[in-house]
Amino acid sequence: MSKPKILVTGANGQIGRVLTQALRNRYGQNAVLATDITKLGDDVEPFEFLDILNNQRLRELVSDHKITQVYHLAAILSANGEWNPIKTWNINLNGLLSVLELAKEFNMEKVFFPSTIAVFGNTTPRIDTPQDVPLLPTTVYGMSKSTGELWCNYYHQKFGLDVRSIRYPGIIGWQSLPAGGTTDYAVEIYHEALKHQKYECFLEENTRLPMMYMDDAIKATIDLMEAPKESIAIRYGYNLAAMSFTPKEIADEIKKHIPDFNVTYKPDFRQQIAASWTESIDDSMARKDWGWQPNFDLASMTIDMLHHLKNTIL
Ligand code: AKB
Numbered sequence: 001m002s003k004p005k006i007l008v009t010g011a012n013g014q015i016g017r018v019l020t021q022a023l024r025n026r027y028g029q030n031a032v033l034a035t036d037i038t039k040l041g042d043d044v045e046p047f048e049f050l051d052i053l054n055n056q057r058l059r060e061l062v063s064d065h066k067i068t069q070v071y072h073l074a075a076i077l078s079a080n081g082e083w084n085p086i087k088t089w090n091i092n093l094n095g096l097l098s099v100l101e102l103a104k105e106f107n108m109e110k111v112f113f114p115s116t117i118a119v120f121g122n123t124t125p126r127i128d129t130p131q132d133v134p135l136l137p138t139t140v141y142g143m144s145k146s147t148g149e150l151w152c153n154y155y156h157q158k159f160g161l162d163v164r165s166i167r168y169p170g171i172i173g174w175q176s177l178p179a180g181g182t183t184d185y186a187v188e189i190y191h192e193a194l195k196h197q198k199y200e201c202f203l204e205e206n207t208r209l210p211m212m213y214m215d216d217a218i219k220a221t222i223d224l225m226e227a228p229k230e231s232i233a234i235r236y237g238y239n240l241a242a243m244s245f246t247p248k249e250i251a252d253e254i255k256k257h258i259p260d261f262n263v264t265y266k267p268d269f270r271q272q273i274a275a276s277w278t279e280s281i282d283d284s285m286a287r288k289d290w291g292w293q294p295n296f297d298l299a300s301m302t303i304d305m306l307h308h309l310k311n312t313i314l
Helices: 014-027 055-064 085-105 140-159 185-196 214-226 247-255 270-276 284-290 298-313
Strands: 006-009 032-036 047-049 069-072 110-116 163-168 170-172 198-201 209-213 243-245 262-265
Touching: 006 014, 014 032, 014 214, 055 085, 069 085, 069 214, 085 110, 085 140, 110 140, 110 214, 140 163, 163 214, 170 185, 170 214, 185 198, 185 247, 185 298, 198 247, 209 214, 209 298, 214 284, 243 247, 243 298, 247 262, 247 298
Parallel strands: 006 032, 006 069, 032 047, 069 110, 110 163, 170 209, 198 262
Antiparallel strands: 209 243
């Protein structure tokens, strides 16, 4: 197989920033074209502005740069999505459909679509959630991702498109900030612990959610995309797990390193979103099909987060 030419949408997002760099480390700086509606710094070249709803612009970039793979990360997340449901649906679903159509038309090698635990809802089994379960998401973000999963599956079945997908849990990393998600608290809490030794959490203290360290999320994404085609049995979003914890448990873990750290709880509308998601995930299909295994748990993630953040934000 020749060297891939990769386009990343949403490259300035929380995962996009880290994944783009990881892909460049792996395939070469110029093999990865970063795109987004905003540009954060000069460290991101090659970069092109792209509004994912501008289909003509996307087509030009794919054609001009001879793109062979797309990592389609552009999306509005669960909490922000609730402020503007129609816009969220358009960006999240119509953006994906443009990518899938172009991938088919340009005969691309592969497409990556990030799904999420937000596809689950109140009718989904909450503990060790199996791969195939009732999906009745409560947010527009979850609706757009669960419908997106179906479209990915359809393009694979109908047109043979090699589309691969993961249901990400909440992702925690020191390199970038999330924007507008329900699991954002688990990143903010580290920043506030270091800067102010206090944090007001927008979820209740015992709300357990599936989470993952950024390093593991990046490893999973690249491992899935590099796995042999024959081993990929699921085209609509692999369940993926690393750890599950509550706000109280992460606060207690941080307190082991910052004893004066104090957390208060003031739940807002995001509590209801979190309560509709599941607590833990059965990811045995990902483990079996492409050898998934996480490296970080809550204790090792906390050590690494505090170590890196001390050097970057203080
Ligand atoms: C969010 O909270 O919206 C995201 C997600 C779990 O997909 N982090």
